[in-house]
Amino acid sequence: MDFDEIFKFTIVASHLCNESKNPNCVESFPKVDLRNRPNIAPLYLSFDFFWKYCPLSIMSIDLSNNSMKGGFPTDVFCCTQIQSLDLSINAFSGDIPIQSFSPLTNLTFLNLSYNCFSESKLSDSQFFKRFNSSSFLHSGALLDQKRFTLKAVALLVCFPTLVIFMVICLVWLCFQRPDFLPSKLQRGRRFTPAILKAATDGFSNKYLVGMSDVVHIYKGILRDGTEVKIEMYWDDIPRDSYRRFVEECKVLCKLHHKNLVKVLGWCKSRKFRAIITEWTREENVEMWLSGSGPPWNHRVKVLMGVVECMRYLQEEWPEIDYELDTSSLLLSDNMEPLISRFKVGDHNNNQRKIHRFGIFLLEMILNKRVQEEFGGGDAGFFTYMSRTLNLADLLQMIDERMEINETNFHQVKQTLSLGSMCIDQSKSEKLSLALILNTVSKAYKASLVLPSTNHRIFHRERFKGNVPLKTN
Incomplete structure (x- = not known):
């Protein structure tokens, strides 16, 4: 022991x-x-x-x-x-x-x-x-029989209640906040008012970037951090127009080109309808031209991007109509033009598109002050030019800030001639987009070659007739 x-x-x-x-x-x-x-x-x-x-x-x-x-x-x-x-x-x-x-x-x-x-x-x-x-x-x-009974009752009551609650939450997410769901369960390009409200902090004034009687424009930030532009239209339209609006938005969401503002989706509610696009810088071509006075190679790059986008739309989406005003054409951070206003139109408007491009081309090259001095406005000014002015007269109106020299004078002259033909109703019918693309492409490729230092810069008084006067 x-x-x-x-x-x-x-x-x-x-x-x-x-x-x-x-x-x-x-x-x-x-x-x-x-x-x-x-x-x-x-x-x-x-x-x-x-x-x-x-x-x-x-x-x-x-x-x-x-x-x-x-x-x-x-x-x-x-x-x-x-x-x-x-x-x-x-x-x-x-x-x-x-x-x-x-x-x-x-x-x-x-x-x-x-x-x-x-x-x-x-x-x-x-x-x-x-x-x-x-x-x-x-x-x-x-x-414990009593406790077992309570557990059984709780299970029989709470479990169905929990299931119903989860179903209600899922339905609410699907119809109100699908951005919380996995991407495979989200409903395509359709946005909901709740998503837009969350993206703009309850449509706060700090996100409001523009407004009119019909449309309010907001900058929004989606749940994944994407910055978007939200155009909200408060007009009262019939139900058939709403249906047509949705169908047009479905088409616009399929457009993909580097010179088109990307349409991300749409929203339809009882009070408003909205189009959601990617967020871009606020500077348009008109502000760019009047502000910095860009050189010729930058301007022809913008023209090249516009023509390439026009070819894409003509070949892939001929029913899409668009605006080519300098006030509606935006610029990306790398100076790429972005067509921001477009809609589903008709197929038989190629001549009108070429005419618009001609006006846009001349706006890109000519001095804006000359246009402002003409009392008839832009449309009347270009109509007047197409009827009364020849190429030599147009050369006198070139924006001097481009600093035209011997190297790029020929490209500028050819581009001006192209613009004059585009706005001439008798000649625009004979023009094809392929010919326009070829002309602008040659000018763009030539602008990529840096001019030598001994090339002279010509001023307006030197543009006489079709060729510049040379000096010793």
């Missing part, structure tokens, strides 16, 4: 007897009573040597109402002769070791109530038949 362990057991047992106020603890040790002793009970429960050598006289162990935690105290099974075990009103958890109770053949009273044991099928075991349900009240080990 381990005498050290026995000695320690003796000391503990003596003290435990004193704590239990048992007058016969020397002759016998029938009971361990540590109920309502939360500071001492865990200590004695930790003395495994005591339970190993506990006297055979111990018949009752009471550790109730001590708020002890942890698993079932299996050390008490060493006292195989006990008749009563009370572990109630604690916080024991885990499984009840049912099989370990088999050696306790004298155990007639057991109280495990008010604990946190794991739920188990005690009612189906022989162990449960040795005692009654009062031994396991609120222990967590028995199936």
Whole structure:
């Protein structure tokens, strides 16, 4: 035998007897009573040597109402002769070791109530038949019928409610905020009022960049960080017009060219309709021409981009009509022209498109001050030119800020001649977009060659007739 362990057991047992106020603890040790002793009970429960050598006289162990935690105290099974075990009103958890109770053949009273044991099928075991349900009240080990009923009711009520709530949320996302859904579940190019409201911070004035009686223009930021331009139209149109508006937007969303402002989608509601496009810089060609006075090679680059876009639309989307005004044509950061106003029109308007391009071409080359001095406005001015002025007269109106020299004079003259032919109704019918593209392309390629330093710059007074006057 381990005498050290026995000695320690003796000391503990003596003290435990004193704590239990048992007058016969020397002759016998029938009971361990540590109920309502939360500071001492865990200590004695930790003395495994005591339970190993506990006297055979111990018949009752009471550790109730001590708020002890942890698993079932299996050390008490060493006292195989006990008749009563009370572990109630604690916080024991885990499984009840049912099989370990088999050696306790004298155990007639057991109280495990008010604990946190794991739920188990005690009612189906022989162990449960040795005692009654009062031994396991609120222990967590028995199936609580009332609690089971509450769980079943909660499951039958809450689960369908949760499903309905999730369906409602999904429907709301689909119809109000599809931008929260994965890209595969989003509804194409259609935006909702809720998306536009979120993108503009509730249509805040700080995002408002322009407005009129019919249209409000906002800068918006979508959920993924994309900056967009939102044109909101507040006009009241018939239902058929709404349907036609949507069909046109579906077509416009399919256009893809570097010189076209990209249409991202549309929005249709009871109060307004909107077109959403990519956000571009605010500078248009008119501001660019009047402000910085760009050189010839920059202007012909813009003309080249416009003609290439015209060819793309004619070949792929002949039903698309567009505006070529300097006020509506925008510029990207790398000086690429962007046609910003276009719509679904008719197929038989090629002559009108060529005429518009001719006006735009002359606006790109001629001095704006000459146009402003003419009282008939832009349209009347170019009509007057097409009827009364020849190429030599047009050369006198060239914007001097382009600094025309010997190298690019021929390209400027050919381009002016092309513009004059485009606005001439009798000649524009014979022009094809292929011929226009070829002429502008030659001028553009020639502008890419840097002029040498000895090339002279010609002024307006030198443009006489079809060729410049030379000097020694």
